[in-house]
Amino acid sequence: MLMNELNPQQKRWVRALWEPLANLEANKSCIAIGNIQGDYDFKLLAVDFSQPTCHLKLFKGLSVISDSVLSDMPAGIITFVCDTGQLDSPCVGVACGGSILIYRNMKPYYRYNIPQQDLSQMEISLWNRAAEKKVSLEELVDGLEIVRDEVSISKMSFHSQHLLTRETDEDRQQLFVKVLTNVKDTVTLSNIQISCITTVKRNSAQLSGVDVIVVGTELGSIYWVDSQAYSLLSYTQIQGVPEKLLAFGQYDIDSKTVVCTRDGEVFILKKDAHKSEISQTRCHMKSHVLNVVKARNTLVFACRDRTLVFCSLKGKRLNEIHLDEDIVDIEEFNYEPRQYIGVLVALKQEVHVYLDQFLVDKLKIDLPIEWIKFGRLGREEGVLIIGTTTGGLGVYIFRRTAILEEKAEIAGAPPAQNLKLNVPKRSKIFVDQSLRERENPQKIHKIYQRDLFMLKLQTAKTFAELTSTSSGLLPTKESEPIDFNVDLHGFGPMFKLTIKMVPSVPLPAANRWIAFTYNKDEYSFQDRMIPVPSRLMPKFTYTFATEITCLHPEKGLQEDVKVLLIRADRTQPVWMATFTMPISEPNIL
Numbered sequence: 001m002l003m004n005e006l007n008p009q010q011k012r013w014v015r016a017l018w019e020p021l022a023n024l025e026a027n028k029s030c031i032a033i034g035n036i037q038g039d040y041d042f043k044l045l046a047v048d049f050s051q052p053t054c055h056l057k058l059f060k061g062l063s064v065i066s067d068s069v070l071s072d073m074p075a076g077i078i079t080f081v082c083d084t085g086q087l088d089s090p091c092v093g094v095a096c097g098g099s100i101l102i103y104r105n106m107k108p109y110y111r112y113n114i115p116q117q118d119l120s121q122m123e124i125s126l127w128n129r130a131a132e133k134k135v136s137l138e139e140l141v142d143g144l145e146i147v148r149d150e151v152s153i154s155k156m157s158f159h160s161q162h163l164l165t166r167e168t169d170e171d172r173q174q175l176f177v178k179v180l181t182n183v184k185d186t187v188t189l190s191n192i193q194i195s196c197i198t199t200v201k202r203n204s205a206q207l208s209g210v211d212v213i214v215v216g217t218e219l220g221s222i223y224w225v226d227s228q229a230y231s232l233l234s235y236t237q238i239q240g241v242p243e244k245l246l247a248f249g250q251y252d253i254d255s256k257t258v259v260c261t262r263d264g265e266v267f268i269l270k271k272d273a274h275k276s277e278i279s280q281t282r283c284h285m286k287s288h289v290l291n292v293v294k295a296r297n298t299l300v301f302a303c304r305d306r307t308l309v310f311c312s313l314k315g316k317r318l319n320e321i322h323l324d325e326d327i328v329d330i331e332e333f334n335y336e337p338r339q340y341i342g343v344l345v346a347l348k349q350e351v352h353v354y355l356d357q358f359l360v361d362k363l364k365i366d367l368p369i370e371w372i373k374f375g376r377l378g379r380e381e382g383v384l385i386i387g388t389t390t391g392g393l394g395v396y397i398f399r400r401t402a403i404l405e406e407k408a409e410i411a412g413a414p415p416a417q418n419l420k421l422n423v424p425k426r427s428k429i430f431v432d433q434s435l436r437e438r439e440n441p442q443k444i445h446k447i448y449q450r451d452l453f454m455l456k457l458q459t460a461k462t463f464a465e466l467t468s469t470s471s472g473l474l475p476t477k478e479s480e481p482i483d484f485n486v487d488l489h490g491f492g493p494m495f496k497l498t499i500k501m502v503p504s505v506p507l508p509a510a511n512r513w514i515a516f517t518y519n520k521d522e523y524s525f526q527d528r529m530i531p532v533p534s535r536l537m538p539k540f541t542y543t544f545a546t547e548i549t550c551l552h553p554e555k556g557l558q559e560d561v562k563v564l565l566i567r568a569d570r571t572q573p574v575w576m577a578t579f580t581m582p583i584s585e586p587n588i589l
Contacts, residue, residue, distance in 0.1 A: 012402035013363050013384070019062045020367060020392035025050040028291065028329055028371040029196065031387070034079030037105060038089050042376045044385060045092065047074055056094060058106055061378070062393050066106040072096040076197040080211035082227040091227070093213060098192030100213065100225070112230045114192045118219055123147045123160060127187040130180060137176050155219060157189035193218040199227075200247035200255050212251045216242030216259060222269065224251065236278045238267050246292050246299075256313065258299060260289040263570075266301070268315050283315040293332040293343060300343050302330040308345065310357055319357055323347070331374045335382045335398055344384065346372045351384070353404065360404040367392055480507055480574055482536075486563055492584025493550040499563065500543050503536045510534060511568035514544055518561045523581065524549040532565070550584035558583055 030047035036058055037043070044059040047070070054073055058066035075095045082091050092103040102110040126143045129135045135143070144160050153161055159179050166172045179187065195218050199211040212233065213225040218241055224234040233251070240261030249255035252273060259267040266283040287305035294300070298318065301309040308321040308330075329346040333353060342355040346369045353361035367388040377383035382398035437444060481504040489496045499514060512532035516525055526547040536542065548561075558580050565575040 012361055012399055012404070013396045014399060015394065016380075016383075016397050017062050017393070017395035019394075020388065020390065022062060022393040023050055023391045024048055024057075024387065024393060025391055026371070026387060028373075029076035030074055031371060031373050031385075032077050032079050032092070033373060033375045033377060033385070034090055034092070036079065036090065036092065041378055044373075044377065045077065045079065047077060047094075049073075050391065056092075056103075056106075059393075062395070068103070068106060068108075070094065070096065070101075075194045078197055078199050078213065080199045080213060080227050081208060082210060084208075084210055093197065095194040095197040095215065098190045098194060098217075100194075100197070100215070110230065112225070113190075114194070114215060114217070114223055114225075115232050116190060116192065117235055118155060118221060119157060119189055119191060120147050120151050120155075122150075123156060124189060127157075127159065127189060130176075131183045131187050137173060140176070141172065155191060157191045159187070159189060161191075191219065192221075196242050196245045198245040198247050200224075200257070201250050202227075203250050203252040205250060209250075214245055214247050214257055216245055220261075222257065222259065224271075234271065234278060236269060236280070238269075238280065240265050240267075244289065244292055246294060248294050258292055260292055260301075262288075264288045266292075266315070268313075281315050283311070285309065290327055291330050293330055295332060295343050296341050300330065302327045302345065308343070308354075321354075321357065325350075328369050329371050331372050333374055337381065337400060338403075340404060344372060344374055346386075351386070355404055363396065365394065481505060482507075482565070482575060484563075484565075484575060484577065486577060486579060488548075488579065488582070492582070493553045493587050495548040495550070495581070495584075496545060497548055498543065498545045499530075500541055501532070501536075501565075502541050503538050505538050507536045507538075512574070513566055515564045515566055516546075516561060517564070519559045522551055522555075522557060522559050523561070524551055548581070550581070553584035553586050556583050 024046060025048060026046045027049075030049075032045045033042055034045060035042055036045060041060075043065075046057055046059070048055045048057050054070040056068040056070055056077070057064050073096070077095070078093045079090050080093060083089060089104070091109065092106070094101040094103070098114050100112045100114070101108065102112065123144065126135065126140055126147075130137075130140045141163065144156070144164055147156060147160070148164060153164060156164075163172055163175055166175060194215055196216040198214050200214055202210040202212050204210070211227050213227055215223040215225060217223070220238045220240055220242065222236050222238060222242065223232060225231070226233050238259060238261070240263045242259045243262050244258075244260035246258040247255060251271060254273060255271045257269040257271075259269060261267070264285050264287065266285055266289065268281040268283065270279045270281070272279075285301060285303060287303040287307070290302040290304060292299060292301050297313055299311045299313060299315075301311065303309060304326075306323045306326055308323070308327070309317065310319040310321075311317050323345070325347040327345060327347065331344040331346070333340065333342040333344045333355075335341075340355065342353060342360075345352040345354065348368055349365050351363040351365065351369070351372060352359055353363075363384075365386060365388075367390055370387045370389045372387070373385040375383065377385065377395065380397055384396040384398070386394040386396065388394070483502045483504065485500040487498045487500075489498065511534060514530040514532060516528055518525065526549075530544045530546060532544075533542070560578050560580050562576060562578050564573040566573050
């Protein structure tokens with residue numbers, strides 16, 4: 001049922017189409033709207049994951065008019081213009097693996113493979129020599145193991161990863177023969193796996209202007225690809241795996257690309273017409289970013305901690321809005337007839353409309369929302385397409401006569417202002433204290449200033465002590481809240497160290513270890529690194545133990561020992577604590 005809570009007298013949205021049993025399983029990155037067939041009748045394009053094989057479907061209204069089977073699971077789809085001024089012949093790009101599949105009129109047209117930029121020359125040489133039968137399988141494996149030690153296996157080609165991870169020599173031989181079959185001199189190697197894709201205009205802001213394809217890969221590479229010649233224009237590397245891309249501006253003049261990574265970091269890449277280099281600005285978010293959109297001169301980030309973060313185009317934080325429900329998706333709200341530019345925020349069963357950071361409208365939906373898409377559909381402008389978690393589809397049209405009033409949420413007195421407070425009567429103590437404050441304001445202020453100074457002094461001393469001794473806990477990301485307890489047992493020279501770890505929430509699978517740093521001349525640890533299970537269940541106590549031996553108990557020394565929790569994909573420890581070893585008893589044996 002459609003309602004408008006801010007102004008019940010006016011319905012600003014009309015539900016045009018509604019099909020709760022459309023059976024469309026899709027995600028936001030695989031949804032697009034465009035003039036696919038060149039008839040200026042804009043249609044919905046989506047990848048359906050409901051079947052064992054992915055299907056690229058074109059909808060007219062809510063009916064499927066074209067269905068193409070995809071050979072691989074796509075990371076995203078785009079619609080782009082590749083001919084100057086030819087808006088009636090756009091193309092569709094589907095990012096699969098390390099390639100972009102190009103469709104014209106929903107028919108396969110071209111396959112563009114992302115060029116290699118990250119492979120080791122030694123690895124390429126080894127495979128080419130193997131193709132020329134100059135090295136054997138054993139020599140190839142030995143050489144690839146050397147490359148693995150230098151650059152890590154994750155940055156090697158897929159052929160090398162498969163070969164090194166085979167357990168038996170027979171499996172390696174079969175893979176070796178399979179790869180080199182029908183290969184003459186060179187082996188085509190690739191380690192590219194596209195993670196996200198978007199577009200940016202080349203040199204014109206008009207809809208008919210040529211687009212540049214922007215691609216992010218699992219190895220942290222960002223590519224800018226010419227959509228006319230299908231050649232590489234620019235390339236850069238970031239620290240992290242890109243998950244969301246937002247590009248705006250013109251590539252040849254001045255453009256920016258916002259990259260949201262899986263680690264919760266945000267990079268703003270700037271391409272200047274007068275400089276060939278691409279500058280990077282790094283922004284830190286308190287929580288992981290779900291999606292990002294641009295509204296006028298503001299970047300709006302939807303985070304997992306129920307907040308909308310508004311930043312400038314340079315990445316400076318401007319404002320935050322805390323919501324009462326989890327954010328499902330956000331979308332740019334751009335209605336040209338009335339020059340409305342804002343943000344659509346999808347919650348569980350509601351869509352909120354924000355203009356200039358003020359809530360101006362609400363739309364209620366019957367079923368839980370999975371994604372939203374706003375734009376032109378058919379011949380109608382201002383269409384909101386909603387996908388539900390049950391596979392349903394809904395189409396809502398913004399009324400041409402609808403008026404959105406900014407600051408509608410804060411107009412008038414808030415409801416809490418009309419509530420009568422239970423104020424107690426003035427007691428004798430209150431009256432005496434009031435007289436004392438009126439008679440001695442300067443003295444009370446001096447006492448306050450002295451106490452405040454002493455508090456700051458004590459805080460500075462404590463912080464300096466923690467910094468000098470490196471004790472205390474490092475702040476962990478909100479995605480990994482873990483409680484630790486470290487116990488030391490024994491009188492020496494043999495001690496037993498017990499570590500108990502209790503996760504508060506389910507944690508993603510990752511390679512974690514408990515490590516120790518200590519004075520090797522005074523102590524010996526049975527295990528310097530203790531592996532932690534990759535999947536940690538919440539509210540479950542994990543216990544780890546190791547033995548510590550004091551090598552010279554006769555000295556009677558005390559040394560600090562650091563306990564660290566580290567992850568393979570992070571450069572800094574997730575958690576760290578320091579404790580001081582007690583004076584060891586002498587060895588009586």
